[in-house]
Amino acid sequence: MTDGLAAVASLSTWVARHGHALVSTAGHLGRHGLATVLTEVVMGLALALPLALNVLVRNVRDATGDFSEAVGLSVYLKPEVSEQKARQLTKIAAERTGVASATLITASEALAEFRTQSGLGTALDSLPDNPLPNVLTIRPAPDAASPSQLEALRSYLLAWPEVDSVQLDRDWVLRFSALLELLRRVVLITALLLGAGVIAVVGNTIRLEILNRRNEIEVTKLVGGTNAFVRRPLLYAGTLYGLLAGLIGWGLVAIARASLAPAALRLAAAYGSAFELRGPDLTELGALLLTGMALGWLGAWIAAARQLARIEPRTA
């Protein structure tokens, strides 16, 4: 009973406290019409760019599928290597970590296959020796299929004295996935830089707000207002700035997608693909809004901490 009353009382206190802060926050945003809009657009752009890049990377990845399956190595053994030796080597290769499977295509199997497929048939019988070498085909494990890992595997195999040459299947796939990885890093770095930019923009806006309201803040503190009380509406303002910027950023990316989608569709159709340019998904939207709010809050907090410390009784 008493607990219940206390809860109601503290709830109404909470509402009063935060209600006051929210009202002054909304008032603050309202008072600065044009400046607020401009700031929001700049912040929205800063959040939109990493999102757009991320969406782009995801679309490219979707369009090209999962490559690790497609990647493999063909190991050509020297002609003088015997079939028995080739089987031993296959076993060694298969047991190496990072290798999912190693299969041997012996010279005679290869020739037989060639015979049936080429239709040259008996013409080949006139050859004195089988001109084809024994070949190992190696599939890397999915977690060991990065370009650098494949390159390492290739050097390892090349070092075997029995090996003539090693060919990476579909080199372009590897180059492409390396490019994708690079792009992903670019997204990350861009996001970090622009995130710092958002913090700076919010921080500066809140700093100006504090300077504008310095008298009010001083008086509030003179009558016993805590830093937390003074900070509250500022943090709300910063968070709200971030949320709005996130929404604007999302809107910009959505517009960009809508205007690019028909062209992407035509391009895909030209390659006979059903690929469709997809916009930001819900997870990305959620992450964007949360990031915007967190950055806004952080910017406001930093500005408030720095400025409010200056409005204190000095120790002379």
Next chain:
Amino acid sequence: MISFERVSKRYPNGREALTELSFEVHDGEMVFLTGRSGAGKSSVLKLIALIERPTRGQVIVNGDNTGKLPLRRVPMFRRALGVVFQDHRLLMDRPVFDNVALPLIVTDTAFREIEKRVRAALDQVGLLGKERVAPLELSVGEQQRVCIARAIVSKPPLLLADEPTGNLDATLAAEVMGLFRRFNEVGVTVVVATHDLHLVRDSGLRQIVLDDGRLGSSG
């Protein structure tokens, strides 16, 4: 309640406003702080209200040594006192109501309680009905009374007033003094800085006279 022990105050510009000042104000007492302009009256009040800290010596208020009070405890300290500032420190563009309510808002008082107390405080300074007016549209004397209402609205046990009657005519000045004395009668400790010697003489209360930052001969 208030004790100054060999207190000196030097401002950052090098000006020493107070020198080796010692005095006490007891619980429930009402005293005047007098002296010529520049004698250090406001400086004394700022030291009591923890707007400034002493350069040397100790200022003890309500048992707290203000020179050593950590910053996080300053708000609680200030809530125990009401201050009428010489320069008012009102929010000129906010309604009178908001100004007077501020000390209650920062303590998360319920709104109905705030309304009741603000009206009571405005009633006591004769400004009931001016809640919605901004101080900008009030006379200087009225602004001063808004400031007094703000100082008393949270019923603090210690009231500091810096020239609270400076811009009031004799009748209003006497009324405000009467108000302070009524507070004093119910146990509030009151310190009033003034150079209106008539007021002091008529009151028959103790005065602490400052002369260039030192204790002068008390009248």
